[in-house]
Amino acid sequence: MCPPACLLDMPELPEVEVTRRGIEPYVAGRRVQRVDVRNFALRWPVPATLARELEQRVIHKVERRGKYLLFELDDGWLIVHLGMTGTLRVLRNLPALPPAARHDHIDWIFDEFVMRFRDPRRFGAVLWHPRASGGVLEHPLLASLGVEPFSSAFSGTLLHRRTRGRTVSIKQALMAGDIVVGVGNIYASESLFRAGIRPSTPAGRVSLPRYELLADAIRATLAAAIDKGGSTLRDFVGSNGESGYFQLDYFVYDRAGLPCHACGVPIRHIVQGQRSTYYCTRCQR
């Protein structure tokens, strides 16, 4: 069972979006003075040229695609994925800048603040995509991603169409990221509860009306999490080294054996694709 502290360290789309909103006002339009890479061994090696590409260059804006953060510069994009335990923080109190701790792998040093990447488990990634290689969405990691859940392209119809003939469970199909992005392990369980769909149902056997409910449930779940994060945004951008991640009151996630908030039946825990799933045996059929 995942201990509570672990839950605070799992960035899904809402956490990534809240991070983007937290740092964008600081870095947009600002010039990177220096880049300090202390550990190049993330999920993929940090490019040896990272400092050379970024130093003395201006970051124009910060966008998000799925769970990837995209920092646009003149000559290319800095791509950051937070993995499981990654955080990006803005440290403004330079005279009292905390010394880099064991898992503080990269600092981007600006005139008036430092942006620091911490990632204890190093499942995160920090990459560079030169403009000469095309738009950032052509990057191999981004090119085949599914649609954004808040875009007009995302709908029950899309979920229905893209799952015809698929035998994989609906929960695993949601998490795969090739149909819709940003629905990780926690919010997959939560969204399926809201939609009243059993996570083990083969994706190809979920009806269109139920997919319409699911699309709404996914948007509602993610939006609620982003709102919650927005209300605690100040905790993200501070001078201390705390995580700052937020946590919704989950309907089912990590609540094995506890009563369903809707009907009181104990929440069940199963494993799908080596990942924990939680659901209500009465509310989800």
Add this chain to the structure above:
DNA sequence: AGTTCCTCCTGCGGGC
């Protein structure tokens, strides 16, 4: 093409 399995890494908790 679709599905399943493996892998990276560290912190935490259980068992002794």
Add this chain to the structure above:
DNA sequence: TGCCCGCAGGAGGAAC
């Protein structure tokens, strides 16, 4: 108290 072991997880990539 301390040590060893096993597990969790995002998601790409290999193997069917």
